[in-house]
Amino acid sequence: xxQRHFLNLLLAGALALPVFAGAAHANPVVLFDLKSGSILxxxxxxxxxxxxxxxxxxxxxxxxxxxxxxxxxxxxxxKVTKHSAGEPPSKMGFKPGSVMxxxxxxxxxxxxxxxxxxxxxxxxxxxxxxxFADRMNAEAARLGMVGTHFVNPNGLYSPEQYTTARDLxxxxxALRNDFPQYAPWFSIEGLAVGKKALPxxxxxxGRYPGADGMKTGFxxxxxxxxxxxxxxxxxxxxxxVLGEKSAVSRAEAAAKLLDxxxxxxxxxxxxxxxxxxxGDTLSPNDMHDEICKKKPKEEQSEAAPEVAAxxxxxxxxxxxxxxxxxxxxxxxxxxxPAPKAFxxxxxxxxxxxxxxxxxxxxxxxxxxxxxxxxxxxxxGDQPAKTAN
Numbered sequence: 040x041x042q043r044h045f046l047n048l049l050l051a052g053a054l055a056l057p058v059f060a061g062a063a064h065a066n067p068v069v070l071f072d073l074k075s076g077s078i079l080x081x082x083x084x085x086x087x088x089x090x091x092x093x094x095x096x097x098x099x100x101x102x103x104x105x106x107x108x109x110x111x112x113x114x115x116x117x118k119v120t121k122h123s124a125g126e127p128p129s130k131m132g133f134k135p136g137s138v139m140x141x142x143x144x145x146x147x148x149x150x151x152x153x154x155x156x157x158x159x160x161x162x163x164x165x166x167x168x169x170x171f172a173d174r175m176n177a178e179a180a181r182l183g184m185v186g187t188h189f190v191n192p193n194g195l196y197s198p199e200q201y202t203t204a205r206d207l208x209x210x211x212x213a214l215r216n217d218f219p220q221y222a223p224w225f226s227i228e229g230l231a232v233g234k235k236a237l238p239x240x241x242x243x244x245g246r247y248p249g250a251d252g253m254k255t256g257f258x259x260x261x262x263x264x265x266x267x268x269x270x271x272x273x274x275x276x277x278x279x280v281l282g283e284k285s286a287v288s289r290a291e292a293a294a295k296l297l298d299x300x301x302x303x304x305x306x307x308x309x310x311x312x313x314x315x316x317x318g319d320t321l322s323p324n325d326m327h328d329e330i331c332k333k334k335p336k337e338e339q340s341e342a343a344p345e346v347a348a349x350x351x352x353x354x355x356x357x358x359x360x361x362x363x364x365x366x367x368x369x370x371x372x373x374x375x376p377a378p379k380a381f382x383x384x385x386x387x388x389x390x391x392x393x394x395x396x397x398x399x400x401x402x403x404x405x406x407x408x409x410x411x412x413x414x415x416x417x418x419g420d421q422p423a424k425t426a427n
Contacts, residue, residue: 066262066282067204070296073215073268073275076310079300084205085186085316087323088281091256092129092152092341093202093264094194096210097175098161099145103218104178105164106141110380113142116373118381122168123158126193129240129341130155131232133370141375143368149254150227150366151237152341154193161192166380168192179206182213183312186320196258201323204279208311211253211266211277225252225268228363236365240341242290242356243267245363247297253277255289257341259331267293269301276300282326286342290356 067083105111119137131153133139139147147156158168165171168191175189184206190199215222228245230237243250249269256264262282267290269276278296283289 066280068281068292068296069204069208069279070300071208071212071277071311072300072305073212073277075305076212076312077306078208078309078311078314079276079303080296081205081314083318084208084314085203085318085320086281087186087201087319087321088203088264089196089200089258089261089323089325090187090194090202090207091196091258091261091264092154092194093207093254093256093266094175094189094192094200095148095152095157095256096207096214096254096266097178097189098157098171098192099149099221100210100214100218101171101174101178102141102145102160102164103214103221105378107218111141111164111378112375113140114373114375115141116375116377117141117144117156117159117163119155119159120162123155123162126154126158126195129153137370138373139368139370140373143372146224146227146230146366146368148193149224150230150239152240152255154195157193158191162384163378163381165192166378166384170380179210182209184209185316194256194258196260198323203320204281205311205314207266207279208277211268211279212311215252215268215275215277222251225254226250227366228360229365231365231367232369236363238360238363240286241265241267242286243269243294245360246356246358247290247294251275255286255341257286259327260325262326262330263289265289265293267297269297271301274301274305282324284330287354287356291354294356 067086067088068080069078069084070080071078102111106113116138117140119133119135121135124133124135129152131147131151133155141160144156144160147153148160161168161171165174171192172189175192179187179189184202186201186203187206188199188201190197194200226244227239229239240255241250241253247267247269249271250267251270252268253266262284263286264282265278265280267278267280276297278293278300280289280292280296283292
């Protein structure tokens with residue numbers, strides 16, 4: 040009886056360890072089969088982490104749900120607000136008041152990882168940043184993302200914006216399974232904005248055989264995050280990698296996980312739905328000093344450096360694509376219904392009634408100053424002067 044109890048404890052502990060034998064990863068990872076939800080590897084899957092621009096996947100999911108509900112359409116106008124235009128890079132840099140189609144906005148957000156566009160999408164669909172964050176959190180709760188909380192749609196650092204590798208895997212499964220019609224957007228090689236070409240920050244796209252998504256993210260406190268997916272022989276695997284040291288190493292780590300996964304049988308020992316929380320689920324990990332105090336400015340970016348580090352061979356994921364397929368995006372063309380929440384927020388719905396003034400043919404009531412007349416208060420086209 041005691042032996043059986045000991046074996047049960049060993050089995051329970053095994054679920055909290057990586058499924059693959061071999062060297063352990065230094066950061067949270069999850070590798071799973073999209074169709075079955077089977078987990079092929081996991082480590083620190085419930086460790087609290089800053090999502091950075093992986094937050095934009097939830098922004099996309101909330102938006103897809105809004106389209107499905109008939110709130111907006113792909114050609115609905117997304118207006119750049121003063122607030123969204125002021126978000127720091129990565130960004131498109133459109134001026135406040137600029138208007139684009141929703142589908143173009145989403146492509147800029149997902150491929151360029153544009154913080155200004157993500158904020159504009161959130162403000163337009165939610166009515167405000169806070170209202171949209173409420174919708175993000177509501178969807179996270181509905182999907183069972185138990186270790187996640189959002190305060191903004193673009194992933195810029197906030198101590199109150201956090202997630203886990205397991206929760207991100209759940210979100211990716213929902214995105215791909217609930218909205219397969221948008222899957223091609225996650226594998227776009229680059230965007231064409233006028234004469235300018237903007238490559239996808241996901242270095243697997245166009246370089247790793249079968250790569251078809253999903254998203255990258257970086258802030259100093261998160262390190263370099265990545266979700267990479269690939270499909271081979273009808274089987275789609277997804278790798279979630281958090282806290283890598285560079286844009287190149289995150290692509291290499293995701294590719295290695297995917298390679299290992301495609302060499303394994305489809306069935307895993309557990310599923311995303313069945314995996315139970317383990318380890319420290321409350322203490323956030325902060326890589327700020329490690330990443331941004333030790334790296335030059337040019338390496339503190341979503342974009343991979345074009346030149347390899349000194350004495351290091353150039354990674355295959357640093358090689359430029361010869362003839363990338365570019366999708367044209369830009370401003371204008373938004374003829375669909377305006378997002379109701381944004382219209383309601385921008386229009387206080389005051390009645391269009393002119394302010395009353397005393398009739399010139401009637402004397403003003405006692406104690407009220409008469410209005411200045413044109414003859415008395417102004418000369419020519421000059422306005423009447425008023426007291427400071």
